[in-house]
Amino acid sequence: MYRWLLASRYLLKRRITWFAVLAVMLCVFIVVVVMTVLTGLVRDFTAKNHEFVGDVVVGTESLVGFAYYEGFLERLGQADFVAATSPVVKSYALISPADSDRNIGVEVMGIDLALHCRVTGFAATLHYHAGDWPRAFEPAGAPDLPGCILGIDLALDRDRYGRYNFGPSIPRISLAVTCFPLTARGALALAGTSVATTKTFHYSDTSQSGLARVDSAMIYLPIEPLQAMSGMDGPTKRITAIHVKLADGVKVPVGREKIAALWDRYKAENAQQPQAHLLETVRVQGWKENRRSFIAAMEKEQTMMTALFGLVGITAVFIVFVVFYMIISNKTRDIGVLKSVGVSSLNVVRLFMGFAFCVGAIGSLLGMAGGLLFLRRANQIEGWLFEHFGFQIWDRSLYVIGDIPNQAEPRMLVVIAAMAVLACLAGALIPSGRAARLRPVDTLTVARL
Amino acid sequence: MTQDDYIIQAENLHKTYRMGATRVPVLKGVNLAVRPGEFVAIIGASGSGKSTLMHILGALDRPDMGVVRFMGRDLSGFGPGELNRFRNRQVGFVFQFYHLLDELNVMENVYLPTMASTGLLGWLRRRCWARGRATELLVSMGLGERLRHKPYQLSGGERQRVAICRALMNEPAVVLADEPTGNLDSATGNGILEILEKLNRAGQTVVMVTHDDRIAARAGRVITLADGKMI
Ligand SMILES: Nc1ncnc2c1ncn2[C@@H]1O[C@H](COP(=O)(O)OP(=O)(O)O)[C@@H](O)[C@H]1O
Ligand SMILES: [Mg+2]
Numbered sequence: 001m002y003r004w005l006l007a008s009r010y011l012l013k014r015r016i017t018w019f020a021v022l023a024v025m026l027c028v029f030i031v032v033v034v035m036t037v038l039t040g041l042v043r044d045f046t047a048k049n050h051e052f053v054g055d056v057v058v059g060t061e062s063l064v065g066f067a068y069y070e071g072f073l074e075r076l077g078q079a080d081f082v083a084a085t086s087p088v089v090k091s092y093a094l095i096s097p098a099d100s101d102r103n104i105g106v107e108v109m110g111i112d113l114a115l116h117c118r119v120t121g122f123a124a125t126l127h128y129h130a131g132d133w134p135r136a137f138e139p140a141g142a143p144d145l146p147g148c149i150l151g152i153d154l155a156l157d158r159d160r161y162g163r164y165n166f167g168p169s170i171p172r173i174s175l176a177v178t179c180f181p182l183t184a185r186g187a188l189a190l191a192g193t194s195v196a197t198t199k200t201f202h203y204s205d206t207s208q209s210g211l212a213r214v215d216s217a218m219i220y221l222p223i224e225p226l227q228a229m230s231g232m233d234g235p236t237k238r239i240t241a242i243h244v245k246l247a248d249g250v251k252v253p254v255g256r257e258k259i260a261a262l263w264d265r266y267k268a269e270n271a272q273q274p275q276a277h278l279l280e281t282v283r284v285q286g287w288k289e290n291r292r293s294f295i296a297a298m299e300k301e302q303t304m305m306t307a308l309f310g311l312v313g314i315t316a317v318f319i320v321f322v323v324f325y326m327i328i329s330n331k332t333r334d335i336g337v338l339k340s341v342g343v344s345s346l347n348v349v350r351l352f353m354g355f356a357f358c359v360g361a362i363g364s365l366l367g368m369a370g371g372l373l374f375l376r377r378a379n380q381i382e383g384w385l386f387e388h389f390g391f392q393i394w395d396r397s398l399y400v401i402g403d404i405p406n407q408a409e410p411r412m413l414v415v416i417a418a419m420a421v422l423a424c425l426a427g428a429l430i431p432s433g434r435a436a437r438l439r440p441v442d443t444l445t446v447a448r449l
Numbered sequence: 450m451t452q453d454d455y456i457i458q459a460e461n462l463h464k465t466y467r468m469g470a471t472r473v474p475v476l477k478g479v480n481l482a483v484r485p486g487e488f489v490a491i492i493g494a495s496g497s498g499k500s501t502l503m504h505i506l507g508a509l510d511r512p513d514m515g516v517v518r519f520m521g522r523d524l525s526g527f528g529p530g531e532l533n534r535f536r537n538r539q540v541g542f543v544f545q546f547y548h549l550l551d552e553l554n555v556m557e558n559v560y561l562p563t564m565a566s567t568g569l570l571g572w573l574r575r576r577c578w579a580r581g582r583a584t585e586l587l588v589s590m591g592l593g594e595r596l597r598h599k600p601y602q603l604s605g606g607e608r609q610r611v612a613i614c615r616a617l618m619n620e621p622a623v624v625l626a627d628e629p630t631g632n633l634d635s636a637t638g639n640g641i642l643e644i645l646e647k648l649n650r651a652g653q654t655v656v657m658v659t660h661d662d663r664i665a666a667r668a669g670r671v672i673t674l675a676d677g678k679m680i
C-alpha cells in the first residue's frame with residue numbers, strides 16, 4: 001500500500017519525474033505518428049497492388065507469352081472457387097503523338113475491358129468513363145475508332161496540390177503505337193516489310209491506379225489488336241497472363257494452390273502440343289507474390305524505419321534510467337527509513353518499479369492521446385502549412401499520395417504502449433536494484449557527512 | 450534470572466569498520482542486557498560507537514562477532530522475512546535527525562510501519578484502525594492539530610514527537626532512541642525526554658543514547674560506553 005502511496009507522491013512532488021514522463025510521451029508520440037503514417041502508406045500501396053492485378057495471376061515473364069490459354073480459361077470458368085478471369089497481354093511499345101517524330105517507350109497492356117473490370121479494380125481507375133467503364137475504349141465523338149487508355153501520368157501533369165489538370169472533355173489526340181511482334185520461338189517476326197507494326201489509337205481515357213510505376217509507364221489497349229501487333233494472334237493465339245478473381249471467402253493462398261494444381265494438370269495434358277514449351281514458363285502466383293518486387297521495397301523501408309524508431313525507444317530507456325538514478329540517489333535516506341521499519345529489499349524494488357510503471361503508463365497515455373489528436377489533424381495541419389508557408393511533407397506533384405494516412409491500428413497502439421512501459425521498467429531496473437541493496441545504516445547515519 | 454527474562458541481550462559484541470586499509474575497531478566486546486520495562490541510557494563520547502551499538506540491537510546492522518538475543522532468540526538465526534518483521538513489530542527506532550519522509554504528511558508518516566507490513570487488502574481492512582491509532586498517538590503528543598501537515602512545516606521538537614509516534618505505532622517491545630534530543634535545544638529536548646519517561650512509566654521498555662550526563666541521570670539505569678566496552 002505504502003508503495004503506491006509513495007510512488008504516486010514521488011511522481012507528483014518531484015518535477016524531475018515529469019521530465020521522464022515528458023520524454024516517454026514524446027517518444028510515444030513520435031512512434032505513434034510515424035508508424036501510423038508508414039503502415040498506412042504501406043497498407044494503401046499494398047491494397048492498390050491487389051486491385052491492380054486481382055487475386056491470382058497465371059502468367060509468364062516472357063514477352064513471347066503462352067498458348068492454349070482458352071482451354072485453361074474454360075477450366076477456370078468451371079471451377080467454383082473462381083469468380084472471374086481476364087486474359088491479358090503485356091508487352092512494350094513505342095508511342096508517338098500523331099504527326100510528330102517524338103516517341104517514348106511504354107509498357108502496354110492488352111485487356112478485355114469487360115473481363116478485366118470484373119477481376120481487378122480497373123474500372124475505378126478511369127476518369128472520363130467513371131461509372132461508364134464498358135465504353136472506356138470509345139474515344140469521344142468517334143466511338144468506332146480504336147481507343148486507348150493512358151496511365152494518368154503519361155497523359156496529364158499534376159499541380160502542387162497533387163491535382164490533375166483534367167479538361168472538361170477528352171482532348172482528341174491520336175497516338176501511333178509501335179510494337180515488335182515475336183514468333184512463338186521468340187524471334188522477331190517480319191510483319192510486311194518491317195520488323196515493327198504500327199497502329200493508330202485514339203486517346204479515350206486515363207487510368208489512375210495510384211501506383212506511380214504503373215501510371216507513369218502503362219498504356220492499355222483492347223486485347224485483340226495488341227495480340228495482332230505483337231505476333232500473338234493467328235491460329236494459335238497467345239497471351240502473357242490470366243488474372244483471376246477468386247470466389248468470395250476463398251483465401252488467396254488456398255485459391256492459388258488449387259489453380260496451380262489445375263494448371264499442372266492442364267500443362268501435362270497439353271504436353272504434346274507444338275508450343276508446349278511455352279507453358280513451362282508460366283507461374284501461378286498470388287497477387288502479393290506477383291507484385292513482390294514492388295511491395296517488398298516498401299516493406300523494407302518500413303522495417304528500416306521501425307528499427308530506427310527502436311533507437312528512439314532506447315533513448316527513452318536511457319532518459320528514464322538517468323532520472324531514476326537521480327531520484328534514487330536523492331531518496332537513499334527514505335530507503336533507509338523504509339528498511340528500518342521493516343520494508344524488504346524486494347518491496348523497495350517494487351516501489352520504484354511501480355513508480356516507473358506509473359511514469360511509463362502516464363507518458364504513453366499522454367503521448368498516444370497527443371499522437372492520435374495530431375494524426376486526426378495531420379491533413380489539416382499539412383494543408384495549413386502549405387497554404388501559409390508553401391511547405392508540403394510529400395510534394396504532391398511527385399508522390400501519388402492523396403491524404404496522409406491517419407488511421408491508427410489499435411493493436412499497434414497497444415504494442416507501443418507496452419514497449420514504452422517496458423522501457424521504463426528496464427530503465428528503472430538498475431537504479432532500483434541498487435536502492436534495494438543499500439544497507440539502512442549507511443543511509444541513516446548522518447554523522448559522516 | 451534466565452535469558453528469557455531479558456528483552457534484549459547482547460553478548461561480547463565486536464564491530465570493526467574498514468576504511469581502505471585502515472581498520473577502525475568500534476565495539477570490542479560489549480555486553481548488555483535490558484529487562485522489560487527498563488529505561489536504559491547509554492552514554493559515551495561522540496564516536497564511541499553508541500549508534501553502531503543501537504543499529505546492531507535494532508537489527509539494522511550485524512556485529513562481526515557476538516550474539517544479540519531478542520527474548521531469548523538469537524537474531525543471527527532470523528531469516529530475511531523474520532528480520533523485517535522484527536524491525537517492523539518489535540523495535541521502534543527514533544533517530545537523532547527524525548528521518549521523516551518528506552512526501553508524506555504527519556499522519557501518513559506515523560502509520561507508515563503499519564502500512565509497510567500489510568498488503569493492499571490488509572490495509573483496506575486495517576486502515577481505520579491505523580488512522581485511529583495514529584491520531585490517538587499524535588493527540589497524546591499534542592500534535593492533534595498537525596495531522597495533515599508536512600514534516601517541513603513542523604519544528605524540530607514536533608518532528609521528533611512525530612518520529613516517536615511512528616516508533617510506537619506497532620506497539621514495539623522496545624524503543625531504541627539514538628540521541629533523540631541531540632538536535633534540539635534543551636527545553637525542547639526536555640519535552641522529548643518527558644515523553645519517553647511517561648512512556649516508560651506506562652511500561653514501555655526504552656533504550657536511549659545520549660552524550661549528556663544530565664539527561665542520562667533521568668533514566669533508570671546508565672551505562673557508559675568507552676573504548677569499545679561497557680564500563
Ligand atoms: N559505516 C561506517 N564506516 C566507517 N566508519 C564508521 C561507520 N560508521 C561509523 N563509523 C565510525 O565508527 C565510530 C563510531 O561511530 P558511531 O557509532 O556513530 O559513534 P557515536 O554514535 O557514538 O557518535 C566513529 O569513529 C565513526 O567514524
Ligand atoms: Mg551517534
